[in-house]
Amino acid sequence: MPAFNERSTIAEILRRVCDVPLDKEIVVVDDGSTDGTLGELAKLGLHSSGDRVLREGAHGTTNELHLVVHSRNQGKGGSIRDGIAVATGDIIIIQDADLEYDPGDYPKLIEPILDGKADVVYGSRFTGSPRRVLFFWHALGNHLLTFLSNMFTNLNLTDMETCYKACRAEVVKQMPLRSQRFGIEPELTAKFARMRARIYEVPISYAGRSYLEGKKIGWKDGLVAVWTIVKYAVVDDVENADPGYKTLQRMEALHRYNAWLWEQVAPFVGARVLEVGAGTGNMTRQMASRQLVVATDIEDKYLRMLHNTFSNDAHVRVCKFDLGGEVPAELGEGFDSIICLNVLEHVEDDVGALRHLHDLLAPGGRVVLIVPALRSLYGEIDRAIGHYRRYERAELLDRLAAAGFTVEHSSAFNMIGALGWFVNARLLKRRSVPGVQARVNDLLVPLLRFEGYLRPPIGLSWLAVGRRGG
Numbered sequence: 001m002p003a004f005n006e007r008s009t010i011a012e013i014l015r016r017v018c019d020v021p022l023d024k025e026i027v028v029v030d031d032g033s034t035d036g037t038l039g040e041l042a043k044l045g046l047h048s049s050g051d052r053v054l055r056e057g058a059h060g061t062t063n064e065l066h067l068v069v070h071s072r073n074q075g076k077g078g079s080i081r082d083g084i085a086v087a088t089g090d091i092i093i094i095q096d097a098d099l100e101y102d103p104g105d106y107p108k109l110i111e112p113i114l115d116g117k118a119d120v121v122y123g124s125r126f127t128g129s130p131r132r133v134l135f136f137w138h139a140l141g142n143h144l145l146t147f148l149s150n151m152f153t154n155l156n157l158t159d160m161e162t163c164y165k166a167c168r169a170e171v172v173k174q175m176p177l178r179s180q181r182f183g184i185e186p187e188l189t190a191k192f193a194r195m196r197a198r199i200y201e202v203p204i205s206y207a208g209r210s211y212l213e214g215k216k217i218g219w220k221d222g223l224v225a226v227w228t229i230v231k232y233a234v235v236d237d238v239e240n241a242d243p244g245y246k247t248l249q250r251m252e253a254l255h256r257y258n259a260w261l262w263e264q265v266a267p268f269v270g271a272r273v274l275e276v277g278a279g280t281g282n283m284t285r286q287m288a289s290r291q292l293v294v295a296t297d298i299e300d301k302y303l304r305m306l307h308n309t310f311s312n313d314a315h316v317r318v319c320k321f322d323l324g325g326e327v328p329a330e331l332g333e334g335f336d337s338i339i340c341l342n343v344l345e346h347v348e349d350d351v352g353a354l355r356h357l358h359d360l361l362a363p364g365g366r367v368v369l370i371v372p373a374l375r376s377l378y379g380e381i382d383r384a385i386g387h388y389r390r391y392e393r394a395e396l397l398d399r400l401a402a403a404g405f406t407v408e409h410s411s412a413f414n415m416i417g418a419l420g421w422f423v424n425a426r427l428l429k430r431r432s433v434p435g436v437q438a439r440v441n442d443l444l445v446p447l448l449r450f451e452g453y454l455r456p457p458i459g460l461s462w463l464a465v466g467r468r469g470g
Contacts, residue, residue, distance in 0.1 A: 002079030003097035004031040010040050010097050014065070017095060017103045019058040022110075027066045027083045028097075032073035041067060077184035081177045084169075093166045101163055105204040109166040112200040119171045119197040119308070122157060123164030123204035130205045145225050149186050152233035153193035157201060161185050161225070164204055171197055174301065182221040183228035190232035196280075196305045247385055247432055248279045248302075254442040260449065261341075261370075262286040264413070268368045268465045270336035274360060276323055277343035278302070281309050287339070288313055294332060296321035323353045327360065334362045341370040342461075345387045354403030354466075363470025367405060371396060373412060373462045379425025381432060396464055405466025412459035414448060417441060421460055 001017070003010055010028075017026055028046065030038055038047075045053040046067040055063045068082050080094060091110055095101065105123055112118035126143075146160040165188060172188075175195070179187045192199055251258070262283065271291040278284050278295035279302050287293045293316045295306050303320055310316035319331055323340070324347040338357050347353045357367050372382070372390040382390065397407050420437055424430045451459075 001026060001028045001095045001097050002031055002076050002083065003028055003033065003037055004073060004076075004079075005033050005035040005037060006097040007033070007036040007040055009099050010037055011044070013095070013097055013099055013103075014044065016099075018055055018061070018063040020103045020106045021057070021059040021061055022106060023062045025064045025066060025087065025089050027068065027087050029068045029079040029083045030070065031075070031079045032070045038069070075179075075181035077177065077179035077181055077187070080184055084172055084177070087169065090169055091166060092169050092172055094163055096163045100206060100208050102205045102207070105164065105202075106166075108202050108204070109164060112202070113166060113168060117198065118200040119304075120165065120167040120192050121200045121202060122159060123162050123166075124157075124159040124201045125162055125204060125206040126158050127201065127203040129203040141222050145186065145222065145229070148226065149189055149229050152229055153190055155189070155193055155199065157189070157199070159201070160189050162204075167192075167197075170300075171195070171304070179224075179228060181224060183224045186225050186228045187232055190229065194232075195301065196308045198308050198311075248282070251438070252280055252282050254438060256445040257442045257448075258282050258286070260445045264463055265339065265341070265368050265370070268337065268366050268409070269339065270365070272334070272336050272362075274331070274335040274338045274357075276321065276338060276340040276357070277346075278306055278318075280305050283339065283341060284310065284316065288316055290315060292317070294319055294335075296331070298322045323347050323356065324349060327356055331360070333360050335360055336362050336365045338365070338367045340367060342372070344369060344371050345382075345389055345391070348388055350388075351399050351402050354399060354405070358404045358468055361468040363468060365468050366408065367400075367466045367468075369396070369400075369464045369466070370461050371464070373459055374418065377418060377421050377425065377460075379421070380429040381421070381425040384431035391462060393462060396462055400464060400466040403466075405468065407464065408467045409463070409465040411463050412456050412461070413451065413463060414441075414460040415451060415456050415458065416444060416447065417460035418458065 014026065028041065030041065044055070044065065045051065046065060049067060049069040051067045053065050055065055057063055066086065068086060070079070084092060091113055093106060093109060095103065109121050109123055112121050142159065142161045146157055149160040150157055175191045177184065177187060269287065273287055273290050273293045275284055275287065275293060275295045278297050281295065284293060284295045284306065288310070295310065295316060296319050297303050297306065298320065303318055306318045310318065319328065321328060321331055323343060338361060340357065344350050344353060354367070361367065372387060375390050375392060378387070378390045393410060397410060400407055420433070424433055
């Protein structure tokens with residue numbers, strides 16, 4: 001609950017929140033108030049940062065109040081960021097410290113999350129519930145900002161600027177938040193959309209206040225919101241912090257290249273498929289028509305994206321699997337195909353990993369591998385995304401044989417890409433392939449098709465297929 005100069009409403013809104021029939025933690029962030037807001041909080045036993053008091057609600061519920069104090073005003077975004085950091089619950093709700101929003105809507109907000117349908121729920125002021133009639137131009141500004149946000153995020157929200165956003169804590173805590181003031185609303189929306197969070201909207205009541213009553217948002221905040229919407233349509237803080245995620249995000253946009261890659265492996269893929277290292281699901285989408293696809297990854301954020309993308313597809317199951325560790329029982333076995341694309345190089349004991357895959361296959365089943373080629377290309381990008389090695393052809397085939405496979409196919413592809421990798425990873429020491437160059441690769445798919453007729457001896461990657469005996 002960010003609070004800045006809300007002396008007249010802070011005690012009443014806390015009473016209303018406490019009376020909601022849910023046990024909860026209430027984190028109040030006083031954002032450098034100068035009007036006596038801290039004095040009102042002191043009456044409740046909250047005097048300085050770190051103070052915690054227990055307060056019983058009207059329905060016998062337990063409420064733990066926790067105070068965070070800013071020595072100077074940092075804005076709503078800074079307050080929300082600090083509040084999220086100290087919150088310990090499983091579901092986080094953002095609550096303004098005025099009386100515009102009704103805490104009685106909490107059960108409605110969290111219901112889709114408790115039902116397992118949503119990661120984030122927006123409380124919409126424009127979908128039918130009672131609301132106070134106020135400013136036309138302010139409402140029009142809200143609609144325009146929501147429209148602009150929807151254009152860039154490809155969502156169909158009715159109220160992006162709403163205060164009421166309920167979300168699973170594990171989703172919002174992993175996001176770096178930068179906005180200091182009211183730009184936090186479009187920033188949160190852009191980042192929820194980019195991580196493919198399941199977003200629901202529910203109608204809420206709204207009693208908006210006038211500027212004479214203390215409303216703070218103004219036209220300058222609208223301009224900041226527009227800038228924030230455009231900024232986070234281009235910038236992804238998570239990908240900036242994680243080169244592996246950046247690579248997957250850029251690969252996801254290469255539709256022609258992904259389709260061509262699927263054409264290369266499709267002849268070796270059967271009906272029951274285990275996909276190791278599915279990432280954000282670039283290849284999973286190509287296989288969704290198979291009888292069964294078990295899409296796996298080691299990273300929780302990718303598992304969450306996969307689950308959100310394929311939760312309504314009965315043919316796709318999502319499971320956590322570390323190729324370098326033990327095989328979980330829920331993974332299953334007897335697959336006729338295992339797809340392992342650009343994963344084996346991330347495992348220290350690659351022969352041991354291949355033996356795991358051998359045992360998961362039905363007799364006669366195939367493992368389909370794509371791995372980075374040529375030791376001489378190993379550079380800064382490889383180190384940044386966690387490659388232990390790049391492979392020579394004979395080295396890869398020896399490892400397949402050592403794991404019990406009969407090699408059925410091996411080929412190189414993407415000679416032009418090998419040159420680009422050498423320049424970026426070895427000469428320029430970049431940590432990722434620039435986005436423009438990645439998109440150029442998408443345009444060169446016709447050249448890759450022609451390259452297939454030439455059967456080049458080397459390339460950026462090896463495609464290898466091994467068959468289990470029997």
